[in-house]
Amino acid sequence: MSDDLKKGLEGVLVAESSLSMIDGDAGRLVYRGYTIEDLANGASYEEVLYLLWHGHLPNAEELAAFEDAMAKEREVDDDVLDTVRQLAEADENPMAALRTAVSMLSGYDPASEDAEPTDEEVNLAKGRRITAKMPTVVAAFTRIRDGEEPVEPREDLDHAANFLYMLNGEEPDDVLADVFDQALVLHADHGLNASTFSAIVTASTLSDVHSAVTSAIGTLKGPLHGGANQDVMEMLKEVDDADSDPLDWVKNALDEGRRVSGFGHRVYNVKDPRAKILGERSKELGEAAGSLNWYEMSTTIEDYLMEEKGLAPNVDFYSASTYYQMGIPIDIYTPIFAMSRVGGWVAHVLEYIEDNRLIRPRARYTGADPDETEFVPIGER
Secondary structure (H helix, E strand, O other): OOOOOOHHHOOOOOOOOOOEEEEOOOOEEEEOOEEHHHHHHHOOHHHHHHHHHHOOOOOHHHHHHHHHHHHOOOOOOHHHHHHHHHHHHOOOOHHHHHHHHHHHHHHHOOOOOOOOOOOHHHHHHHHHHHHHHHHHHHHHHHHHHOOOOOOOOOOOOOHHHHHHHHHHOOOOOHHHHHHHHHHHHHHOOOOOOHHHHHHHHHHHOOOOHHHHHHHHHHHHOOOOOOOHHHHHHHHHHHHHHOOOOHHHHHHHHHHOOOOOOOEOOOOOOOOOHHHHHHHHHHHHHHHHHOOOHHHHHHHHHHHHHHHHHOOOEOHHHHHHHHHHHOOOOHHHHHHHHHHHHHHHHHHHHHHHHHHOOOOOOOOOOOOOOHHHOOOOOHHHO
């Protein structure tokens, strides 16, 4: 590979953004100047959405109006729910079902078709509606697939609590709602990751917000971007089911050449700051349930890989056991990721098209030499 070729666009600057900053050496994540620790411990997901979309944290009046607007957009058209039902009954992949449903939402969005593709107010309203409706889609799909009927959203619950209510059919306690809200905050944005870049590539053509988010969901569906926390939980369950000592298990796995999910990151060279926060919440949930099995198993594996291999855990490593202890089905971990990250996708789309330029990279040609390639008519081949 030549020095000027950056495979995977690694290290290539393609845009300027005021949304999020990652310091991979220091293990820092910042949204619009605020550290992820301050936001995760002091702000709700709705506050973070407002920050990302409007550039500042809301005051009490602004937050109340924003929460009300979000809550009123949660219902999904019956035709979309019918499609979700068909996909669930056909045992479709949850991310594929979400991708299809979000694309279909476009046909029922009240925004005028005459609106300019760069109309910020229209695009923001579309983004708000998509973000409000995605939890309804994910919860409905999960319940139908499991043989239960969807639960209608409630306007009196916040974004996180309402999703857990729609998923389980009962209002969550304050602890579970708070933990889930914090998880949404932690996943809301993360620079120009693959799905976010996919969204702005689509938006740079002056396509619509629904298309941009659909592109992002399709990108997140790939196992090299999304799905790691699902892999982590399946790994932890494998250790538990085998009644293995986690230290012996991880040593054997490495000897066999297996990859241990949830470790390493393209950006972070140290422990992901989001993993620190979710690790604490995983421990708290374990203590509340009277068993630290999942937390202790995770820390044993983390300590060994840090000491022996210099590998640090990423956000997926502890979100796995956190979600599992909340009773969330393993195969909807990635759709939940999308439910949170859509806030960042929309924010980046809005920001990029303010000073839009079509994203059109080039590739170095390595094919046959046209001066040495003779065209032969079909009858002579």
